Amino acid sequence: MRFLNKTVIVSGGASGLGKASAARFIRDGGIVYIFDVNPKAGKKTAEELSAYGEVHFVPCDVTNEKSVADAYSKVIAKRGAVDILHANAGIIDKPMTIDQMSFESWNRMISINLNGMFLMAKYAVSQMLRQPGGVIVFTGSNWAYVCDPGFTSYAASKGAVVAFARALALDHAKDNIRINVVCPGNMLTPLLERQLSEESDPGAALSAMGQVSTPEEIANLVTFLASDEASAMKGSAVIIDQGETLGYGKGLRIEK
Template sequence: MPGLLDGKSALVTGAGSGIGRATALAFAREGAWVAAADLKLEAAQETARMVEAAGGQAVAIEVDVTDDAAVAAMVQAAVKAFGGLDCAFNNAGIAPYQVNAAGQKIADVAPEAWQQLLDVNLTGVWRCLRHEVAQMRTQGGGAIVNTASVAGLVGLPSSSAYVASKHGVVGLTRTAAADHAEENIRVNAVCPGYIETPMTEDTMRRKGERILARVPMARMGRPEEIAEAVVWLCSDRASFVTGAAWTVDGGYSAV
């Protein structure tokens, strides 16, 4: 049986671990050629090796999504490797603890921490969209998914910069979808809840018990569960879906 993405090329940022790695593997399982991009080249290379070990084709690319020239080069490298760009998953992001802002209320967040979080999580997505859309225009269309979060749908105490960045991704996604629908480019977002990845370890260590008490399914999600949503959104089965923010959170935002 053919895969959902047979013969398509896919680009994943933040592909070196967690949701990005799981999605790169899922893309390959469904028949796509995968460009695995990450700030840490060794991590991207490991993901590419995992894809190839499972029978797929992949290339590894080093990218800093805060550098516009690097993002442009990433897209060009993916196109050079596979002849085009059909699907993109803009997943690279950072958490508050990575900029020393974990657990801080608005008045306590340093301006530098605020700026860095938004530069990666929001402006980084815009940079990727900009170059991906430019390429997809030349091909007659494509599908893009951005990683937002439940933090893009609700407020979270002591997470102002992260929440602002993820709300921004949801708004950016909807506007990009409206801007480019006539060009056959679909743009959606996935909104994960608390998922078992390195990024959530600090938060779960500090307040995991309280968080899980609010999740109706009473557990964290797995990266593979987010990957399945991304694959579907990139596939032709989602041909009438654009501008959506798909929540995959075990019911966290429903209560």
Template sequence: MDMMIENKIAVITGAASGIGEATAKLLAKEGAKVIIGDVAQSAEAVVEEIKAVGGEALFVRCDVTDEKSVRNLMETATASYGRLDILVANAGIPEKKGPVHEMQLDDWQKVLNIDLNGVVLANKYAIQQMLKNGFGAIVNMGSILAHVGQVNSTAYSAAKAAVVNFSRSAAVTYATQGIRINCISPGYTETPLLAKLPEETKQAMIANHPIGRLGKPEEIAEAILFLVSDKASFITGTVLHVDGGYTAV
């Protein structure tokens, strides 16, 4: 059976759980050699699961807010496998929601440091490696909240909106150099984070998705797989909404 990204070298940040974990497992299943960058040691368990079914994976501890740490992640990928083909800049955190007039600057800065600056740093050092090859595919993690307003969402919405336009600008910058850069904006997805929410909150989230349910991490991973594969070879600078119709209403 042909695999979509056989022998590709893929770095995924924030892959210890949720969408990142599902993406790491799927990319490995489709033939990629996967390097997981995360601060959580639980990423080692994801690596072991991938290896247990015949995949190839490596865990490199990485704090996406630390430039040296991000550079080490990308350089380790290249040193281990000879090149870097794919980046999925997925690492992110939620925000402490509240109105702007009550917002603490430290809370704002923490979210932007991880959800925006972390994406930018991952792109910076991945692109440095990809330019050596003359090719590469990047998917940056946006959100439906990059495109619609939500009560008391400040830093997260701002960071994700910035990721979207950063991705567009980076895409046109490197389009002639063989590097494709796209962004994916998922709807609310069944991750460990959402599992902790009260049932009434989850039902309210479901009601905002015309498809009538939340997304599954594996569904988001399938869209990411398409964007990093050669099947998407003419796609760059786009934002793919995988949101059950959330932003269509």
């Protein structure tokens, strides 16, 4: 029960990695608030995870400041604290080169994957400064470092998340707010399933990825970083990708 009675917020918690980390936090005693833009999936996930402990769904669009502020207000009014934030909501786009990319699609990516992280962190830190401290874990990606062709906007957003998180960790270490980033490789979530479904042969495309992590494997790292066991970890961006980034990005993919 590492998180007994801790107030935990997970953005993008209705699906994939966020759902898996929410499950781990709840099982270890946390009171979890799932912030997600998809109310149907959010309610369904909260209902499913309530079998393990206390969990609530709060509608929230991480790109909209009023929506984020209202969601935090609800949690703080009820709990008086935000102990842990897993800032995780994110999207990916179809592969395209820059000449094919509209400014609108670039802005959408930056808005969700980067501006959304800013808003989630701003309201968490503002509350954590009023309490003895707190912990933030951002979801980055190993594509902050290497990536497949056609993903410039995604790579830019995730590279910025890593740099932002490390700078934020520096600002707030003195306030007892620990901040780190997980950088997963391919992870079998609805996001990846949607990406694969656009391939002519989804099975072959999945196989070419080599070993693909489960969201639960990545959630193990998220919850470790959020726990007191990770007290020495401040401003780390931890790659967790089955060795995908080894060997100039191809790494262990060729081994399967």
